[in-house]
Amino acid sequence: MTQKIAAFLAERRPQTPCLVVDLDLVAENFRRFRDALPDARVFYAVKANPAPQILSLLAEQGSCFDTASVAEIEMALAAGAGPERISYGNTIKKESDIARAFALGVRLFAFDSQAELEKLARSAPGAQVFCRVLTSGEGAEWPLSRKFGCVPEMAEALMLQAAELGLDPYGLSFHVGSQQRDPAQWDAALATTAGVFRRLAAQGLQLRMVNLGGGFPTRYLKEVPSAQDYGNAILRALRDHFGNRLPDTIIEPGRGMVGNAGMIQTEVVLISRKSQEDPRRWVYLDIGRFGGLAETEGEAIRYPIHSARDDAAVEEAIVAGPTCDSADVLYERNAYPLPVSLEIGDKLLIAATGAYTTTYASVAFNGFEPLAAYYV
Amino acid sequence: MTQKIAAFLAERRPQTPCLVVDLDLVAENFRRFRDALPDARVFYAVKANPAPQILSLLAEQGSCFDTASVAEIEMALAAGAGPERISYGNTIKKESDIARAFALGVRLFAFDSQAELEKLARSAPGAQVFCRVLTSGEGAEWPLSRKFGCVPEMAEALMLQAAELGLDPYGLSFHVGSQQRDPAQWDAALATTAGVFRRLAAQGLQLRMVNLGGGFPTRYLKEVPSAQDYGNAILRALRDHFGNRLPDTIIEPGRGMVGNAGMIQTEVVLISRKSQEDPRRWVYLDIGRFGGLAETEGEAIRYPIHSARDDAAVEEAIVAGPTCDSADVLYERNAYPLPVSLEIGDKLLIAATGAYTTTYASVAFNGFEPLAAYYV
Numbered sequence: 112m113t114q115k116i117a118a119f120l121a122e123r124r125p126q127t128p129c130l131v132v133d134l135d136l137v138a139e140n141f142r143r144f145r146d147a148l149p150d151a152r153v154f155y156a157v158k159a160n161p162a163p164q165i166l167s168l169l170a171e172q173g174s175c176f177d178t179a180s181v182a183e184i185e186m187a188l189a190a191g192a193g194p195e196r197i198s199y200g201n202t203i204k205k206e207s208d209i210a211r212a213f214a215l216g217v218r219l220f221a222f223d224s225q226a227e228l229e230k231l232a233r234s235a236p237g238a239q240v241f242c243r244v245l246t247s248g249e250g251a252e253w254p255l256s257r258k259f260g261c262v263p264e265m266a267e268a269l270m271l272q273a274a275e276l277g278l279d280p281y282g283l284s285f286h287v288g289s290q291q292r293d294p295a296q297w298d299a300a301l302a303t304t305a306g307v308f309r310r311l312a313a314q315g316l317q318l319r320m321v322n323l324g325g326g327f328p329t330r331y332l333k334e335v336p337s338a339q340d341y342g343n344a345i346l347r348a349l350r351d352h353f354g355n356r357l358p359d360t361i362i363e364p365g366r367g368m369v370g371n372a373g374m375i376q377t378e379v380v381l382i383s384r385k386s387q388e389d390p391r392r393w394v395y396l397d398i399g400r401f402g403g404l405a406e407t408e409g410e411a412i413r414y415p416i417h418s419a420r421d422d423a424a425v426e427e428a429i430v431a432g433p434t435c436d437s438a439d440v441l442y443e444r445n446a447y448p449l450p451v452s453l454e455i456g457d458k459l460l461i462a463a464t465g466a467y468t469t470t471y472a473s474v475a476f477n478g479f480e481p482l483a484a485y486y487v
Numbered sequence: 488m489t490q491k492i493a494a495f496l497a498e499r500r501p502q503t504p505c506l507v508v509d510l511d512l513v514a515e516n517f518r519r520f521r522d523a524l525p526d527a528r529v530f531y532a533v534k535a536n537p538a539p540q541i542l543s544l545l546a547e548q549g550s551c552f553d554t555a556s557v558a559e560i561e562m563a564l565a566a567g568a569g570p571e572r573i574s575y576g577n578t579i580k581k582e583s584d585i586a587r588a589f590a591l592g593v594r595l596f597a598f599d600s601q602a603e604l605e606k607l608a609r610s611a612p613g614a615q616v617f618c619r620v621l622t623s624g625e626g627a628e629w630p631l632s633r634k635f636g637c638v639p640e641m642a643e644a645l646m647l648q649a650a651e652l653g654l655d656p657y658g659l660s661f662h663v664g665s666q667q668r669d670p671a672q673w674d675a676a677l678a679t680t681a682g683v684f685r686r687l688a689a690q691g692l693q694l695r696m697v698n699l700g701g702g703f704p705t706r707y708l709k710e711v712p713s714a715q716d717y718g719n720a721i722l723r724a725l726r727d728h729f730g731n732r733l734p735d736t737i738i739e740p741g742r743g744m745v746g747n748a749g750m751i752q753t754e755v756v757l758i759s760r761k762s763q764e765d766p767r768r769w770v771y772l773d774i775g776r777f778g779g780l781a782e783t784e785g786e787a788i789r790y791p792i793h794s795a796r797d798d799a800a801v802e803e804a805i806v807a808g809p810t811c812d813s814a815d816v817l818y819e820r821n822a823y824p825l826p827v828s829l830e831i832g833d834k835l836l837i838a839a840t841g842a843y844t845t846t847y848a849s850v851a852f853n854g855f856e857p858l859a860a861y862y863v
Contacts, residue, residue, distance in 0.1 A: 158811055158853050179811045182854030201853070203757050203771045203809050206831075224759030226831055245761060256813045258769070262762040289813070381579050383600030385621060386638040393634070395579045401847065405777075408784070408814070433579050435534055435555045437632045437665075438784070455582075455602055470852045471777065474845070477534050477577070478558030481850045 112417075112460060116374050119487045127378040127458065128398035130484040132160070132465050134168050136372035140338075141172050144327075144364055147342025150357070154198050156325050156365030157183040159466040164486035165369060166190030177325075177363040181208045184215055194218070200284075200363065202227060202243055202259055210234040221284060221322075223261045228269055232276035239281040240273050241322055242266040244307065246285045246300040259286065263307050270311055270318065282320025282358060283307055290366060290412070291326035292335050294344030298351070305352035320359040321349075327362075329370025329463050332413045338367070366466040373465025375403070375482075379457045380433055392428045394449060396459065399432010399439040403482035404461070405471035407441045415462040420450035428453075434477040488793075488836060492750050495863045503754040503834065504774035506860040508536070508841050510544050512748035516714075517548050520703075520740055523718025526733070530574050532701050532741030533559045535842040540862035541745060542566030553701075553739040557584045560591055570594070576660075576739065578603060578619055578635055586610040597660060597698075599637045604645055608652035615657040616649050617698055618642040620683065622661045622676040635662065639683050646687055646694065658696025658734060659683055666742065666788070667702035668711050670720035674727070681728035696735040697725075703738075705746025705839050708789045714743070742842040749841025751779070751858075755833045756809055768804045770825060772835065775808010775815040779858035780837070781847035783817040791838040796826035804829075810853040 113133045120131065144153050154177040155169050161183060166176070167190045175196040176187040187197050194216025199209070202223040209220070213235040220235055222228050223243040231240055245260035261269070266283060273280040283304045287296040301321070308318050323345060328335040349357055381395040398404060406412040416430070427446035432439035472481040489509045496507065520529050530553040531545050537559060542552070543566045551572040552563040563573050570592025575585070578599040585596070589611040596611055598604050599619040607616055621636035637645070642659060649656040659680045663672040677697070684694050699721060704711040725733055757771040774780060782788040792806070803822035808815035848857040 156811075161851070161854065178854070180854035182851070182856075186854065201809075201811050203807075205754070205756055205773065224757065226757055226759055230831075256816055256819070257761055258807055258813045258816055259811075260761070261759075265762050378581070380581055381600060381602055383602055383637075385633055385636070386641050397581065401781075405849075431579075431634055433577075435532075435577050435635075437634045440632060440634055443632070455606075469850070471849050473781075473847050473849055474857045475537070475558070476846045478537065478554070478556035478562065480558075 112374055112462075115487045119485060120376060123485075125376070125483065125485065127376050128396075128402060128482060130373050130375050130403070130464060130468055130482055132162070132165070132369065132373040132484065132486045134164060134372070134486055137165055137168055137369055138172060140364075140368045140372065141169060141174060143338040144362065144368070147338040148345060148360065148362060151323065151360040151362050154200070154361055154363045155368055156363045157187060158470070159365030160369045160373075160469060161186050162469070162484060162486055163190060166192075181211050184212055184217060188215065198361070204230065206230040206234050213238065219281070222269070223259060225269060225272070228273055228276065228278070232278055236277055237279065239279045241282045241284050241320060242269050243284045243286070244303060246287060246303060263303055267307055267311055271314065271316060274316060280316060280318060282318045282322060284322030284324055286324035287326045289326055290328045292328055292333070294336055294341045297323060297341075297345045298348040301348040301352045308353070308358070318358065320361065322361040322363065325363040325365050325367070327364045327367030329366050329466065331463050332415055368466075370466040371463050373463070373468070375461040375464040375468065377459050377461060379453060379455050379459060382453060382455055391446060392426065393431060394428040394453065395431050395433060396441075397433050398461075398482070399434055399441060401434055401436065401439060401473045401476040402432060402479055403464075403468040403472040404432070404441060406467050410442055410445050413442070413445060414464060416447060416449070417460045417462065418450055418453065418457055420452050420457070423450040423452050425449060426451045434479065436477070488750055488838075491863045495861060496752060499861075501752070501859065501861065503752050504772075504778060504858060506749050506751050506779070506840060506844055506858055508538070508541070508745065508749040508860065508862045510540060510748070510862055513541055513544055513745055514548060516740075516744045516748065517545060517550060519714040520738065520744070523714040524721060524736065524738060527699065527736040527738050530576070530737055530739045531744055532739045533563060534846070535741030536745045536749075536845060537562050538845070538860060538862055539566060542568075557587050560588055560593060564591065574737070580606065582606040582610050589614065595657070598645070599635060601645060601648070604649055604652065604654070608654055612653055613655065615655045617658045617660050617696060618645050619660045619662070620679060622663060622679060639679055643683055643686055646683075647690065647692060650692060656692060656694060658694045658698065660698030660700055662700035663702045665702055666704045668704050668709070670712055670717045672702075673699060673721045674724040677724040677728045684729070684734070694734065696737065698737040698739065701739040701741050701743070703740045703743030705742050705842065707839050708791055744842075746842040747839050749839070749844070751837040751840045751844065753835050753837060755829060755831050755835060758829060758831055767822060768802070769807060770804040770829065771807050771809060773809050774837075774858070775810055775817060777810055777812065777815060777849045777852040778808060778855055779840075779844040779848040780808070780817060782843050786818055786821050789818070789821060790840060792823060792825070793836045793838060794826055794829065794833055796828050796833070799826040799828050801825060802827045810855065812853070
């Protein structure tokens with residue numbers, strides 16, 4: 112926990128559950144990405160945490176913004192980023208939203224299908240477009256499904272068509288999978304994209320940009336490589352596959368930019384056992400899967416959990432949320448070591464929760480308020 | 488689709504996605520439950536859909552309310568129900584919330600552990616309490632985990648302790664599992680509760696109430712038994728296990744009360760294939776798992792999906808939501824037959840979506856608004 116977060120919690124004593132984000136860590140993460148890949152433009156994935164305080168800070172630092180909707184474009188503009196620093200990176204857009212983004216000045220759009228390309232040609236004429244290519248995504252804690260992207264052969268055909276339709280066929284994007292702990296995964300994806308570049312160049316079409324996507328991890332329970340490790344691996348792969356004609360590059364960190372900057376404070380509501388002989392306690396918190404911890408689905412993301420009794424003896428516990436929903440269990444297969452002396456009313460800190468928490472929170476499930484958040 | 492919903496959509500042409508609920512169907516469902524179990528008190532599970540229009544209607548019909556939080560208690564009170572018609576049914580409550588509910592006049596509380604019982608004794612002195620007992624829950628489409636309830640032996644000990652602590656040891660509750668399609672499942676649970684009744688009577692403590700829980704299904708793709716079928720099976724099981732000394736009974740329908748009364752209208756945002764040879768289309772809608780269809784997690788609930796082209800030839804499609812989240816896929820293992828002629832911009836109707844949709848919607852994931860809802 113940072114001093115700023117500790118001081119805020121001690122002085123303000125906010126109601127739980129709440130998220131507190133240390134903006135200094137966000138600024139530090141931005142600098143690390145910029146230093147690790149000095150030639151790449153950083154597009155912060157707004158969906159990870161769209162708080163105005165984060166967007167303004169990053170806009171001041173010179174960050175660009177990867178957006179998923181017109182609402183996110185408007186947030187980035189409101190934070191002071193010009194439209195030339197905004198990418199409409201969702202491959203699934205209503206044509207009316209494309210037109211609205213274009214009217215707002217956005218000129219960089221993602222797509223992965225013929226129908227989307229035709230929408231862009233009609234409603235964002237002349238814009239720069241990049242096609243998302245399917246890659247394997249091994250090694251990610253949340254491997255992406257095939258929801259986004261198309262096979263390289265289709266990307267080639269679509270980029271040729273983009274030129275015919277009067278769009279600017281700018282480049283390709285891929286995504287190696289969320290919370291990707293293996294920097295080498297960018298290598299295979301860059302080999303694939305370089306192949307598309309070569310085959311299109313042979314047909315007279317010179318692509319200029321590779322969007323390296325997101326996937327940069329946050330440290331949860333396991334150690335992760337540094338931004339510099341990722342930068343080194345990516346630069347090596349770029350040189351291996353593109354030689355001396357390096358393309359423009361974009362990275363889209365979201366989790367890697369804000370994940371470790373936030374900490375959720377929660378209260379223990381109940382501790383119980385299901386029978387006198389039950390070997391495991393159930394520990395119920397005032398936050399759960401529907402209050403912001405949606406990424407515990409399938410126990411995929413295992414957040415570090417701390418208490419003031421961290422030095423005490425520990426014992427495994429099943430950790431669950433406060434709603435009347437039986438699916439609102441955070442960790443059961445992977446029971447958590449928590450202090451034996453833990454008591455109802457104790458405060459716990461859930462670390463590395465700056466990304467993908469506030470906006471995932473449900474409007475009012477079971478009547479509980481969405482997650483409160485403070486930016487210090 | 489009911490005439491009222493059809494007329495509303497035709498006249499008002501609301502922006503998609505939106506939910507439209509026909510209140511007449513809610514009233515009809517309430518009557519069916521009341522007629523099927525005329526001696527049971529109906530406690531509507533507010534969490535299923537807490538819209539003021541639904542709560543007011545049910546309050547007028549004489550319904551009672553099962554609530555999960557102080558906010559839900561306040562909603563039920565605002566709808567015109569007196570506190571004597573409200574149960575605080577969540578077994579996981581902050582003691583400050585128990586005190587607040589007690590101050591609001593609520594006198595009926597659930598619990599399933601010693602610690603919760605002690606909170607109730609301190610902060611809701613003299614209140615009626617019921618202990619939730621673990622049952623197996625076979626046959627439910629969403630079998631409940633062990634999150635709620637304790638073993639019968641522990642329930643016995645806790646009910647004796649409740650009396651010692653000055654609380655009114657009113658009865659027991661159980662839950663046979665959500666979307667329970669087998670009316671016979673209540674039989675085993677009633678055998679268990681009757682056993683606890685008998686053993687406690689032998690120790691001089693006469694329990695008086697059995698809370699039969701929820702679990703009453705809504706028709707999605709498969710036919711489900713009628714409220715009357717459930718009523719008959721439950722009455723038979725009550726007589727088998729309790730003989731002539733029938734306890735007071737409570738039912739807590741949520742999904743069964745409002746599920747079939749609502750219909751979501753959505754728009755097709757994109758139709759694509761991942762390669763020229765891809766045998767299956769991807770159909771992307773403007774609503775997904777984070778916009779209200781959370782119960783498609785694991786493809787558990789399979790909603791009927793209709794279009795104006797329902798008479799046309801169909802072909803399987805993967806159905807996904809509009810966010811940049813790879814987990815936002817509704818049906819992939821169970822691909823959906825959708826019209827071959829389906830086009831981008833077509834409206835689809837997702838049926839039986841009156842329960843567990845609006846409040847599950849995330850605050851603003853990817854910048855998308857929560858689900859709009861209309862009650863007609």
